[in-house]
Amino acid sequence: MAKKATPPPLRPPTHVAIIMDGNGRWALSRGLPRLAGHRAGTENLRRIIRACVEFGIKYLTIYAFSTENWGRPREEVDGLMHILEDVIDKELAELNKEGVQLRHIGRLERLDPKLQEKVLEAIELTKNNDRLILNVAFNYGGRDEIICAIQRIIQDGIKPEAVNSDMVSQYLFTAGVPDPDLIIRTSGELRVSNFLIWQGAYSEWYVTSVYWPDFNKDEFRKALDTYAKRDRRYGGLSQNVEDNPNHVD
Numbered sequence: 001m002a003k004k005a006t007p008p009p010l011r012p013p014t015h016v017a018i019i020m021d022g023n024g025r026w027a028l029s030r031g032l033p034r035l036a037g038h039r040a041g042t043e044n045l046r047r048i049i050r051a052c053v054e055f056g057i058k059y060l061t062i063y064a065f066s067t068e069n070w071g072r073p074r075e076e077v078d079g080l081m082h083i084l085e086d087v088i089d090k091e092l093a094e095l096n097k098e099g100v101q102l103r104h105i106g107r108l109e110r111l112d113p114k115l116q117e118k119v120l121e122a123i124e125l126t127k128n129n130d131r132l133i134l135n136v137a138f139n140y141g142g143r144d145e146i147i148c149a150i151q152r153i154i155q156d157g158i159k160p161e162a163v164n165s166d167m168v169s170q171y172l173f174t175a176g177v178p179d180p181d182l183i184i185r186t187s188g189e190l191r192v193s194n195f196l197i198w199q200g201a202y203s204e205w206y207v208t209s210v211y212w213p214d215f216n217k218d219e220f221r222k223a224l225d226t227y228a229k230r231d232r233r234y235g236g237l238s239q240n241v242e243d244n245p246n247h248v249d
Helices: 023-028 034-055 067-071 074-097 113-126 142-155 165-170 217-228 239-243
Strands: 015-019 059-066 100-105 132-140 182-185 204-207
Touching: 023 034, 034 059, 034 074, 034 132, 034 217, 059 067, 059 074, 067 074, 074 100, 074 113, 100 113, 132 142, 142 165, 182 217, 204 217
Parallel strands: 015 059, 015 182, 059 132, 100 132, 182 204
Antiparallel strands: none
């Protein structure tokens, strides 16, 4: 019997951002080295990218390596750099074929020059794709992003009274990308972890105890279905309040 197609989610978000947490713990729980977890997490990313395309999500931002991750053991950091390079070598052609546009947010300067070149080549190759915009946050930190934006605003001689929310957004690494509607964090941790601090001000959050390598299409669908039931108010009143003045929020 043919497998029944998964119906599309109701009211899918335009932009989903994911803190892909729990790779190391997933590996340790299986008696494997932490890098095995990171590789399993990379394999899972392929599945989630396909699910985003299927579900009609336009933007996906993934937190792959933070500015704080440099403090991890040298072996793990080197391994993560190798995984990024390996992914570009093995997956770029398929991603390009599937219409995925790759973008980098963060700073490339600290990466090995050879890896920097590969990242830039991947961005150039896929720049005209528009089926899914994939923002890879690598050597990224939310505070660092805001500092960088402030520095550039000052360098451009912008007058203080001209600085507003829209202008700051255009100086961020994510310039031109809508703010995330939904931020997902796997592994159950209840922290923002310096991720999209500005952009996530009014995002809906979904936290699951599932480790990232096990966060499959079905788990992703649960997150999207939960999002569809949320009442997004952006600091204002909900429709429920307007309809029922006795409603307690």
